[in-house]
Amino acid sequence: MGAGEQLHDWRARALQIEDEVAKAMIGQRQTVRLINVALFARGHVLLEGGVGVGKTTVLRAFARVVGGEFERVEGTIDLMPGDLVYHTYVDADGKPRIDPGPLLRHGERLSTFFFNEINRARPQVQSLLLRAMAERSVWAFDREHRFPHMTVFADRNKVEREETFELASAARDRFLFELNMPTPAEPDVRRALVFDPAYHDVDALLERLAPAIVPWEQLNAVGAAIQRDVHASETIERYVLDIWQATETPQQFGIALDDVDMSRLVLAGASPRGMSALLRAARVVAWLAGRSHLEPEDIHAVLMPALGHRVFFTPVYELRRHELAEALAAQIMARVAVP
Structure with missing residues (x-):
């Protein structure tokens, strides 16, 4: 298959991603389109909006539809940089153990990393994530760990500001897009969100989406081909x-x-x-x-x-x-x- 045919085939796949994700969303088609653009431009996305507008839902939907391995971290004030890299615990025999953390446990199969409420995490944690975003790798356990296919989605609650750490401007520059996700204004959309039970169970909603509809490990090559074409x-x-x-x-x-x-x-x-x-x-x-x-x-x-x-x-x-x-x-x- 030539490059032109390959891109034509992938364009159909990209539009299918949008259509599939849109099944879990209502009234947010522009947000879905822009996240899809970022995916194929191979850039990271910072999503901002009020509480309960569907930020987490749209990001989980993309993770399911694109495929590969998915990791999610909740931003909290007590989260430390090491928590992204390793997990410590005491096993059944009372011995201390160290396992790879969310950035490392899937190796190169990590395709989607979702950092929920990034502005609740300390600057040291944000710094490690931003370095991982730029280099798509981290150094841990005496070697470099690479995740070349990773796309980072982060969201930020713009309403609550207590115990939060605003991202520095230079840090925000690492995100390809910063998107504001508004509360839907259309009466039909608002009515459906409140009265249609389908939108009340997010897990059931996401189960309806076709999983892993693209060869996610080819996204880097396809993204580069788009830029050349x-x-x-x-x-x-x-x-x-x-x-x-x-x-x-x-x-x-x-x-x-x-x-x-x-x-x-x-x-x-x-x-x-x-x-x-x-x-x-x-x-x-x-x-x-x-x-x-x-x-x-x-x-x-x-x-x-x-x-x-x-x-x-x-x-x-x-x-x-x-x-x-x-x-x-x-x-x-x-x-x-x-x-």
Whole structure:
């Protein structure tokens, strides 16, 4: 099978992943699409939302449908870095034992690592996870342990702030996407979530999903093939470079936000890594649409989730980060000349 045929076959599989996960969700199709984009762009996802909006459900659904081995860690204030690497206990004979922890116990078969409420874990724990995300390996028991196929999903409760440790901006930059999962507003969706018993038993809901529908160990190769196959014209390249400049000096493009001194808003624009992430994700969007070239709408589809957490605001505006990041992204799409 040639590369083109392989990507065509995988595109059908990718769309099947979305359709399957959507069976467990209602009113969150955009979130499902963006997580799928991140999966094939081979990036990690930080999901934020209120209590009970379905963050855990959508991540468990992806883990089941994609296949491979799944691990879940609950963020708590007493969790230590070593808890991710090894597990200590006393056996039946009263002897101390050490077993591999959640990052290590499945070896290279680990495909999905879900860190629930990451902002409840201490910075030392977050640091170890972020290093594992970047290198897809850790050093333990006198050797390197690799998990080359791992995708990290983390979620963060944006309501409760007691006993939490906010991720540093540089740490958040390690996530390809930062997604906000809203409470559904559509009356039919809200009615179904409350009155349809199917949505009240998450375990039974997930059991209905087809498990392991893709050869997950090929995701890295497929992701690399997508990046090689989808091309950007010179016009698109100039457009992306203008977007990058707009994240640094938005006033240069006539961008203005209400009640904001634009000369004091941006502390630092998107980094080269951030712009690379934007392009990786946009290529996957184009591929899912059946194209081998980038169009402006592919970039628009991922601009906010890829760059919203990568533009650093001055302290006076940081408390309004989410509101201002959304407004800035919208203005960049409106003001930067589209080819």
